[in-house]
Amino acid sequence: MSEAVQMIPGNSLITKTPEEGRQLAVKMARLVIKVTQPDAEVREKLRPVYAEDAAMLLAVGQVVATEFATIAAANNYWR
Amino acid sequence: MSEAVQMIPGNSLITKTPEEGRQLAVKMARLVIKVTQPDAEVREKLRPVYAEDAAMLLAVGQVVATEFATIAAANNYWR
Amino acid sequence: MSEAVQMIPGNSLITKTPEEGRQLAVKMARLVIKVTQPDAEVREKLRPVYAEDAAMLLAVGQVVATEFATIAAANNYWR
Amino acid sequence: MSEAVQMIPGNSLITKTPEEGRQLAVKMARLVIKVTQPDAEVREKLRPVYAEDAAMLLAVGQVVATEFATIAAANNYWR
Amino acid sequence: MSEAVQMIPGNSLITKTPEEGRQLAVKMARLVIKVTQPDAEVREKLRPVYAEDAAMLLAVGQVVATEFATIAAANNYWR
Amino acid sequence: MSEAVQMIPGNSLITKTPEEGRQLAVKMARLVIKVTQPDAEVREKLRPVYAEDAAMLLAVGQVVATEFATIAAANNYWR
Structure with missing residues (x-):
């Protein structure tokens, strides 16, 4: 894999509830930023x-x- | 759960009418902002x-x- | 209902023609602005x-x- | 009708070819601008x-x- | 037809491979610009x-x- | 082909997992930039x-x- 950061927690889009789906959406949005800017300090x-x-x-x-x-x-x- | 704010009121996307669906859309849009900026004063x-x-x-x-x-x-x- | 403004005129997405559907799209776009900025003068x-x-x-x-x-x-x- | 400008030429989304569909997309995009700014001079x-x-x-x-x-x-x- | 520029090469969205589909997407994006700004020098x-x-x-x-x-x-x- | 850069690695949208699909999305986004700006130094x-x-x-x-x-x-x- 060329990306060290896992971009989809649990490697699945399936969630039990809409609320958990929404949390996944927020996390996925943040993880793209982490991949693009890997420096935590920045x-x-x-x-x-x-x-x-x-x-x-x-x-x-x-x-x-x-x-x-x-x-x-x-x-x-x-x- | 890592997010304290509930992001989808009622934890469901199902509404009785289009009007209520529209109100849910407005609320969901606002709640993402609340999660990103939890400080009510800001x-x-x-x-x-x-x-x-x-x-x-x-x-x-x-x-x-x-x-x-x-x-x-x-x-x-x-x- | 937390919103006083009706956001979907007729409370339906169904229209007779594409033209009326387009007019509904324009109205729905305007009504979100009305809900966000209720002051008519502004x-x-x-x-x-x-x-x-x-x-x-x-x-x-x-x-x-x-x-x-x-x-x-x-x-x-x-x- | 509250809008004097016709927003969908022919009042239909159906076209014979992709090329004509693309032309319709360009026209529909322009007609929203015409409705929002009806003054031709502006x-x-x-x-x-x-x-x-x-x-x-x-x-x-x-x-x-x-x-x-x-x-x-x-x-x-x-x- | 009001547009002289052909906006969809081959007048079809069907391509043999994803790669060719991607190339078509790039071309279609460019051709809208060409229609909006027909002057090659600009x-x-x-x-x-x-x-x-x-x-x-x-x-x-x-x-x-x-x-x-x-x-x-x-x-x-x-x- | 008019584009020298391959825009879809593997020429397929099919991946084994969501994580690999996400990596493909990141790569496809980057490759459009490469096609638009082919100069690596820039x-x-x-x-x-x-x-x-x-x-x-x-x-x-x-x-x-x-x-x-x-x-x-x-x-x-x-x-």
Whole structure:
């Protein structure tokens, strides 16, 4: 494997509940950032940039929404 | 669970009507922001930034549209 | 309901024609903005910002395209 | 109807070929802009902004891609 | 037809392989730009803007990903 | 073929696991950038721009999420 970081915890898109699916979406979004910026110190410095800027928070929301769409389809929407 | 905030109210994507599905989309969009920025005071300060800036309002609209697409599919479009 | 504004006119995604579906997409995009910024006076001030800025007009186009994708699927593309 | 501009030419998403579907996507993207900015003179002034700015051209491309995804699905991908 | 430029080479979304589908996605993304900015000289001047700016390269990537999603679905993912 | 760079490693969207699908998404996102900016030296100079800027990291996340949606569908979500 060319990537040392595991990008999908549990290596599965299947979750028991929508809430767990949503948590997976948040984690998957964060792990792409970890792969792109492997230096923990740099990521730590960037954290307040995401969390205190309205545009960044919305961009986080857009990425999570996109990941969640895939996870929800994988789980047949937990119907 | 690593997230203290509940990200999907009711832990279900199923709603009785499109209107309630739309409200769920708005809430889910807001809850991702809450998870990313847990400090209520900071979020309060950012609120006018979203609400008084045309580009931010459109970004909110984009996130809600994306969340709603998933919720609508989950509900088989309330056909 | 926590939102006073009705976000989906008619509380249905089903329309008779593609044209009416497109009008619904435009209205749904606008109503998210109304929920996020309930003050009519502020929205009135922002209107020329959307309408006279190329980047904003394209962002409006992106939101409408996303809403319309959902409405079109709901209507089985009016086939 | 609250909108004077026809937003979907022919009031149908069905086209004979992918090429015509693509042309419809471009037209639908432009007509949302026309509805949002009905003043032809203002739109004329904005045209070079779209056409001479790399970021704007890419934003146009993103909107057209999104509209086309819907049209292609409506036509069952002209298979 | 109002557009002189052919926007979908071969007038088909069907390709033999994923790789050819990806190439079609890149071409379709470029041809929307050509339709919006028909002047070859202006496009030539914009080329380094796309290719030497990180944000632009990512925007190109987003458009190509969106076009490719449609092409992949059209080809039933070359399964 | 007009593109010298191979854009889909293995010329297939099918992977054994979600994790490998995610790695493919990251690679496909990077290869579009390689096609658009073939000069390795320029890409090398841009790398820190992606990796040290919060907005860029989120844009990378958005592209990867979009590519992954296609790959996940191709693999029937590894169900």
